[in-house]
Amino acid sequence: MKIIKSMFGKETGITEGDLDKVIGIEQETSIIECKRLTSQKDIDKSVIKPLVGFLNKLDNSGGLLLLGFDAPKGKIERIVPINDNSLRQDRIRNKILDGIGSIPSAANSFTFDVIEIDVANGFVILVEVSRAHPYAVFYSKRDNQGWIRKADNTVCIEMGELFSIVGARNYPIVYPVLGRISMEVSTNGVYSCKIKILLKNKGAAPGLDIVGILVFEPKHDGTQFSIRSNNKDFEISANDKNNPKLVFKLFQPGKMPSYPQLDLDVGNFDILAPKDLEIEIKMTVYERKGLSFTTATFKNGAISQPNVTFSPYLR
Numbered sequence: 001m002k003i004i005k006s007m008f009g010k011e012t013g014i015t016e017g018d019l020d021k022v023i024g025i026e027q028e029t030s031i032i033e034c035k036r037l038t039s040q041k042d043i044d045k046s047v048i049k050p051l052v053g054f055l056n057k058l059d060n061s062g063g064l065l066l067l068g069f070d071a072p073k074g075k076i077e078r079i080v081p082i083n084d085n086s087l088r089q090d091r092i093r094n095k096i097l098d099g100i101g102s103i104p105s106a107a108n109s110f111t112f113d114v115i116e117i118d119v120a121n122g123f124v125i126l127v128e129v130s131r132a133h134p135y136a137v138f139y140s141k142r143d144n145q146g147w148i149r150k151a152d153n154t155v156c157i158e159m160g161e162l163f164s165i166v167g168a169r170n171y172p173i174v175y176p177v178l179g180r181i182s183m184e185v186s187t188n189g190v191y192s193c194k195i196k197i198l199l200k201n202k203g204a205a206p207g208l209d210i211v212g213i214l215v216f217e218p219k220h221d222g223t224q225f226s227i228r229s230n231n232k233d234f235e236i237s238a239n240d241k242n243n244p245k246l247v248f249k250l251f252q253p254g255k256m257p258s259y260p261q262l263d264l265d266v267g268n269f270d271i272l273a274p275k276d277l278e279i280e281i282k283m284t285v286y287e288r289k290g291l292s293f294t295t296a297t298f299k300n301g302a303i304s305q306p307n308v309t310f311s312p313y314l315r
Contacts, residue, residue, distance in 0.1 A: 001113050001128050003031055003064040014126075016119045019079060027075045028152045031061055034069035036080050037087055037125070047092065048099040048140045051129050053147040053154035055100070055110050055138040056165075060131055063149060067092070068124030074152060081122025089116035089125055096127070102136040103166045104204065109133040135204065137166045173203035173310045174210055174258045175292040176283050181268065183301040189275035191301045199264040199285075203310075207258035212266075212285040216298075219278040229269035275300060289313060 001011045007026065008018050028034060031054070035046035046067065054063030068082045093114050102109035112129040131138075139146040139162060146157035157165070181194040197214075201207050216227060227236055258264050273279060276299070283294040283306070290312035297304045 031063045034066045034071040037067045037082050052138045053149035056148040062130030065127040083122035089114045101141045109136045170204035171289045172205045172207035174201045174207035174285050175294045175308045178303050192272050197266040201258045201260045207287045215282045217280045225273035231267040
């Protein structure tokens, strides 16, 4: 509840006195919208529409909906209490779950918090929403209508445009995973390991024109280790003899498409390293629509689970 905490200085225990402090000060913005709520018939326009608009924002920052407030000129002017018990927070929560859909469909495509605050002559409700699926597009299930928040306005998106946005947001998220095939330990404590590189794609589109680079950095300067491979598609180089950083160019553009849910065996390499030497492995994969950055560590023949981040070139 980042927006709620930013506005009120806390996430729980918000009182009518706290609400009074934002009256006449806070304004509607790209992340804040106020709506009156008087009856069930207002749900679509006053709840579902603004929340869908927040979820479809291009910067993925979500938004805060203030129900039971009046802001006729963009500035929050007064509280207009809700006094219909059919609009309590549990009912609002269910209406949100039933009323918002996503493309692609996912059970946990967005998250939200609903807070009910008692005030004189009724109550108000705060709803903070954020997307959980980074590339989904959202719409109202009631009328199959999409909305998007632009500045302090929520504007309509036609279904055709929704599908175009879906196509633009669904990226190939391609990244390498290292797996040990075999290991030997010499009498002087040197680990010799054969490592397989698998290329995975956890995105929703095939990866094309892929180039990957692995950089190996020892945690201790001057410690000797080596990387070897008979794979003709790999290039190995040492940038610094005193503190070697070895780079693999995994594959050339257009050679290997990577499809979602299918692992691609790129090839093997051997690593020879002394006991207790920890080597950080930084792996970058470039694709047409974005790049992934993955880190893992190698020590005594063991490889840690990868930590993957992805950034599209265009948002």
